[in-house]
Amino acid sequence: xxxxxSASDVILRVEDLHKRYGKDEVLxxxxxxLRRGQTKVIIGPSGTGKSTLLRCxxxxxxxxxGRVWLEDVEITQPRTNINQARAQIGFVFQDFNLFAHxxxxxxxxxxxxxxxxxxxxxxxxxxxxxLARVGLAEKVGSYPAELSGGQKQRVxxxxxxxxxxxxxxFDEPTSALDPELIGxxxxxxxxLARGGMTMIVVSHEMGFARAVADRxxxxxxxxxxxxxxxxxxxxxxxxxxxxxxxxxxxxxxGETNGR
Amino acid sequence: xxxxxxxxxxLPRLLRATVVTLELTAIGVGSGFVLGLFLAxxxxxxxxxxxGIANVYIQFFRATPLVVQTLIIYFGLPPYxxxxxxxxxxxxxxxxxxxxxxxxxxxxxxxxxxxxxIPSGQMLAARSMGMTKAQAVRSVILPQALRIVLPxxxxxxxxxxxxxxxxxxxxxxxxxxxxxKIAAKYFRAFDAYSAAAILYLVIVILLSRLxxxxxxxxxxxxxxxxxxxx
Ligand SMILES: Nc1ncnc2c1ncn2[C@@H]1O[C@H](COP(=O)(O)OP(=O)(O)O)[C@@H](O)[C@H]1O
Ligand SMILES: [Mg+2]
Numbered sequence: 001x002x003x004x005x006s007a008s009d010v011i012l013r014v015e016d017l018h019k020r021y022g023k024d025e026v027l028x029x030x031x032x033x034l035r036r037g038q039t040k041v042i043i044g045p046s047g048t049g050k051s052t053l054l055r056c057x058x059x060x061x062x063x064x065x066g067r068v069w070l071e072d073v074e075i076t077q078p079r080t081n082i083n084q085a086r087a088q089i090g091f092v093f094q095d096f097n098l099f100a101h102x103x104x105x106x107x108x109x110x111x112x113x114x115x116x117x118x119x120x121x122x123x124x125x126x127x128x129x130x131l132a133r134v135g136l137a138e139k140v141g142s143y144p145a146e147l148s149g150g151q152k153q154r155v156x157x158x159x160x161x162x163x164x165x166x167x168x169x170f171d172e173p174t175s176a177l178d179p180e181l182i183g184x185x186x187x188x189x190x191x192l193a194r195g196g197m198t199m200i201v202v203s204h205e206m207g208f209a210r211a212v213a214d215r216x217x218x219x220x221x222x223x224x225x226x227x228x229x230x231x232x233x234x235x236x237x238x239x240x241x242x243x244x245x246x247x248x249x250x251x252x253x254g255e256t257n258g259r
Numbered sequence: 260x261x262x263x264x265x266x267x268x269x270l271p272r273l274l275r276a277t278v279v280t281l282e283l284t285a286i287g288v289g290s291g292f293v294l295g296l297f298l299a300x301x302x303x304x305x306x307x308x309x310x311g312i313a314n315v316y317i318q319f320f321r322a323t324p325l326v327v328q329t330l331i332i333y334f335g336l337p338p339y340x341x342x343x344x345x346x347x348x349x350x351x352x353x354x355x356x357x358x359x360x361x362x363x364x365x366x367x368x369x370x371x372x373x374x375x376x377i378p379s380g381q382m383l384a385a386r387s388m389g390m391t392k393a394q395a396v397r398s399v400i401l402p403q404a405l406r407i408v409l410p411x412x413x414x415x416x417x418x419x420x421x422x423x424x425x426x427x428x429x430x431x432x433x434x435x436x437x438x439x440k441i442a443a444k445y446f447r448a449f450d451a452y453s454a455a456a457i458l459y460l461v462i463v464i465l466l467s468r469l470x471x472x473x474x475x476x477x478x479x480x481x482x483x484x485x486x487x488x489x
Contacts, residue, residue: 058387087389097380101403101479111388114398145481156384163388 009035010071011167011198017056017066019049026052027063028222034167034200039193041209042202044219045245050202053219054169057200058089070166087115090160090168095176096152098144104131104155105140108162116163130158134188150181154188167198174205204249210234218242266454269441276437277458279351283423283433287358288366288416294359295366300396302371313367320364325422329357333429350431354423362419369411373404406477413470417463434458 012034019027026049034040042050055061057068059075059082067076075085099107108127112118118126131140134154144152153173160168173189174182186208193199193212203209209216209230216233218226218241226233226242236242260268301313320328333354337347348356377400385395424435432440438455442448 060383060387083389083391085389086387089387091384091387093380093384095380097378097384099381099384099399099403100378100482101399101406110398111390114394115389143480143482145479159384159388 010069011036011038012057012200013067013069014053014057015067015069017053017068018064019052019056019061020064026222027056027066029066030219030222030224031066032217032224032227034198036198037196038214039197039199039201039212040215040217041213042200042217042219043204043209043245043249044217044225048219049222050219051171054091054171054200054202057169058086058091060091083115087111087163088166090163090165092153092156092160092168092170092173094172096144096149096156098152098155098159100144103141103143104136104147104158107144107155108159111159111163126162127158130162131155133161134158135184148181149177150184153177153185157185157188157192161192167200168192170199170201170203172202172204174203204252206246206250218245220245262450265445265447265450269451269454272441273434273437273454273458276432276434277462279426279432280420280423280434281462283351283354283358283426283431284416284420286355287362287419287423290355290359291362291366291415291419292412294363295370298363298367299370299374302367303374304392304396317364317367320361321368325357325361325425326428328361329354329425329428332357332360350426350429353429354426354431354433357425357429358419358423361422362415365415365418366412369408369415370404373407374400376407377403403479406479409470409474409477413467413474416466416470420462420466421459 010033012032014030014032017027017030018025030049030053032040042053044050052061056063056066059068063076067074069075070085070088073080073085075082098104099110102110105124105127108130109120109123112123112126113120116123128137128140131137134157136151136154136158139147139151139155142151144155147155157168157173170189174185177185182205186205189199189201190208190212201208201213213230215227216230217224218233218239220241226236226239228236233239233242234246298313298317301309302317303310305313333348333350340347381399381403382395385399386392390398423433426433427436427439430436434455438451442451445451
């Protein structure tokens with residue numbers, strides 16, 4: 001994707017985030033920038049602070065230090081309306097977190113009604129469209145417990161999309177899925193990325209990363225060790241640790257899923 | 260007069276008393292629900308001080324007999340009421356207050372358990388969409404918690420019905436007290452008390468059926484064990 005250098009194109013800017021849980025400093029100064037339409041994939045060993053980073057971006061966890069801007073609004077500023085900011089940042093969780101008492105349709109419509117204050121009828125129309133977009137037109141009336149993992153994750157993606165977010169954060173969206181269900185979710189995400197959605201994806205699906213990542217970020221021990229295009233990272237001569245890790249996860253996860 | 264003629268004779272009085280029993284139950288459980296919900300939300304969603312106060316309330320009402328609570332409210336409070344210029348409570352009001360305050364403590368505990376049983380990720384998901392905590396509690400947590408709590412709540416309703424016989428201690432003629440008076444007046448204890456027992460039984464059976472129906476209607480598809488599963 002061609003890089004536009006105009007600053008107005010920056011959707012998200014993260015500056016020197018620090019986060020501590022008790023004695024452990026989980027984030028030790030993380031900075032990154034995301035431009036409109038970009039997809040960045042974050043990889044790194046378990047317990048390295050990837051989830052914490054995503055949660056600090058939308059302030060589900062409050063960082064101890066550092067700043068986050070959504071376009072020109074600083075959301076770490078205490079006076080910023082955090083709910084308004086969160087409504088513009090989609091979040092897709094590893095274990096879906098669908099609302100168990102609502103149908104797929106109502107899961108997607110809820111935020112439109114409660115947060116966007118959309119009339120219920122319009123919200124349902126929109127929710128139907130979003131579910132069709134992720135291939136679930138047939139399942140709008142199903143409850144989460146009646147759906148497969150892959151279908152649940154697609155509902156949760158539709159739920160994020162319905163809010164017209166400026167970007168979507170994905171936290172290991174396929175890690176809780178049976179292998180044969182991963183493809184249908186990645187397919188939706190690939191379509192999104194190619195359609196120009198701005199996204200940060202924590203994932204070890206290297207096929208997906210190669211297909212759509214503008215950048216891969218390698219995190220370890222609470223810092224970003226390396227950032228580069230997939231090609232750069234896979235052939236990086238400098239960064240021994242990143243290379244090791246990439247070879248290991250390629251062995252573990254394979255490369256076939258993303259197509 | 261045989262048993263059935265006797266019961267036929269006292270039935271109008273027993274039914275009037277049954278209305279009082281049902282009123283006490285409805286008001287006790289209803290007000291207990293409102294207060295209990297408030298206590299449960301305070302326990303779960305506020306920090307030390309408020310949560311602690313709610314906890315002290317709950318422990319006090321669960322660790323002392325309902326009869327003693329009723330006696331305090333009906334006989335113990337009037338001097339203090341008069342001191343601040345209020346009229347003492349009538350027997351009916353006192354019984355409602357005692358049942359409501361007591362039931363609130365139990366309902367608060369059931370509700371707290373139900374709220375905490377909702378996977379925390381759903382709150383995260385709601386907040387990440389920009390919902391306020393209050394919106395998330397109302398639209399996501401409570402609709403599920405209330406379904407979970409329904410079976411214990413059904414028990415609480417039945418217990419409150421049965422415990423409403425504390426009306427005796429405030430000289431209010433509910434079903435139990437009416438049967439006591441009838442037993443004493445006609446020297447027919449078994450007949451009077453068994454008639455009262457049958458009335459309680461009928462009410463409990465009807466309430467249980469109604470609640471089972473409501474539970475079935477509110478069941479979330481796919482979440483419960485199949486009805487036909489063994
Ligand atoms: N809410 C929390 N309380 C305490 N420790 C936490 C919390 N969330 C995460 N941690 C710790 O922070 C570290 C990083 O976690 P996480 O961000 O989930 O890593 P990753 O997503 O890279 O696997 C882990 O050691 C984890 O135990
Ligand atoms: Mg994680």
